[in-house]
Amino acid sequence: MTENTVSDPVERMFLGNGVFRETDFLPNLPYWRKILLGQKPKILWIGCSDSRVNPERITGSIPGELFVQRNIGNIVPSQDWNFTTVLEYALMNLKVEHIIICGHSDCGAIKALDHDDNSEYYIPVWLNNAKEAKDRVDAKIKKPETPEEIRDRSRLIEMENIRLQMEHLKAHPLVKNTIKERSVYFHCLYFDLMTGKLTRVD
Numbered sequence: 001m002t003e004n005t006v007s008d009p010v011e012r013m014f015l016g017n018g019v020f021r022e023t024d025f026l027p028n029l030p031y032w033r034k035i036l037l038g039q040k041p042k043i044l045w046i047g048c049s050d051s052r053v054n055p056e057r058i059t060g061s062i063p064g065e066l067f068v069q070r071n072i073g074n075i076v077p078s079q080d081w082n083f084t085t086v087l088e089y090a091l092m093n094l095k096v097e098h099i100i101i102c103g104h105s106d107c108g109a110i111k112a113l114d115h116d117d118n119s120e121y122y123i124p125v126w127l128n129n130a131k132e133a134k135d136r137v138d139a140k141i142k143k144p145e146t147p148e149e150i151r152d153r154s155r156l157i158e159m160e161n162i163r164l165q166m167e168h169l170k171a172h173p174l175v176k177n178t179i180k181e182r183s184v185y186f187h188c189l190y191f192d193l194m195t196g197k198l199t200r201v202d
């Protein structure tokens, strides 16, 4: 991985696209032609919008393998058209077999659960969907004091939030109806930015 030195971030993307065409697209042209016929991803990935947690890159997935919904805090909201249309398309049209919810370390959304920032209106409302994860963890542990304890608490909330969003997902009418008809496999995953490791959350 090389950091491009061109300063304009969009120009950098065009340069990156040129490299992609040379090293990936053109050498794999038959594959790119094959997927022109349509996508058949087996996995719906629900992850955080964080720019450091790119689902394809951290899992070695190739185009056509992941259908992706990313939002702040990898949340499964109770009422959100964006989320619900992605879920409907994934289950009804693509007929994905697996749904992953992936959280990650150092998640800004989880940190924001502790902040009352009056300058933001939409984000606190959105994060209400994750607040219960914080409450569950705080009910179980003593108040953190050292930097290590504070980090551990964030990690526990990040993981609890994945479980909580999985509960929301399994309670979603679209999911409940689908699993009456066929199998869907659910996975809670956690990406650690320190180690680059993806692990399961029980």
Ligand SMILES: [Zn+2]
Residues within 6 Å of the ligand: 048, 049, 050, 072, 073, 074, 104, 106, 107, 108, 109, 110
């Ligand atoms: Zn995040």
